[in-house]
Amino acid sequence: MARKSLQPFAGFGGLAGGGEADPFGLMRREMDRLFDSYSRDWPAPALAKGLMSPKVDVAETERGLEISAELPGIEQKDISLDLTDGILTLKAEHRAEKEEKDEKKHYHLVERSRGSFMRRFAVPFEPDADKVQASFENGVLKIEVPRSAAAEKQVRKIAIKGG
Known part of the structure; x- marks a missing residue:
């Protein structure tokens, strides 16, 4: 079960976290990658x-x-x-x-x-x-x-x- 980014549309409209140089953006992507790999081992x-x-x-x-x-x-x-x-x-x-309506089955x-x-x-x-x-x-x-x-x-x- 792949987790989606916690910040939709990152990088659009001035939202933080969109650029490669942004340390929070890098951290968010690494966390997404970590959770994606972890959740593959736990099928829902x-x-x-x-x-x-x-x-x-x-x-x-x-x-x-x-x-x-x-x-x-x-x-x-x-x-x-x-x-x-x-x-x-x-x-x-x-x-x-x-x-369920069947009188022959209980x-x-x-x-x-x-x-x-x-x-x-x-x-x-x-x-x-x-x-x-x-x-x-x-x-x-x-x-x-x-x-x-x-x-x-x-x-x-x-x-x-x-x-």
Whole structure:
């Protein structure tokens, strides 16, 4: 079970920890590497692993962020998204409930799965909160977080002079 960096989008938008010369960035990467190698020796059950950390792709484009999360077995009504102070929060709950009715069988044990997770993503620019869109189809949640007009104006090309 690979652990993800504790600081999403490090190096974007002036967040600390992004540069190679930054000792805290180096320490964070070494800690991530250590935990990744340690957790490979302790395999978690596939279902619990999937519930605790859904597979997520985050891409930054000129328009903003595009996020895609694989949420197999989760229904749309059990997904919650919110954007507060530049932090996008994804919450979901998985319930596998089945009612057994068979008069010929007397169950001694009936197991069901249930779990929840939460992921937070720091948006590395000022988002246009009114234009954030999300869609859910075939177990895949797609989220588009566009840049605000103010954030687009802040981008400035800098000329590099030769020596």
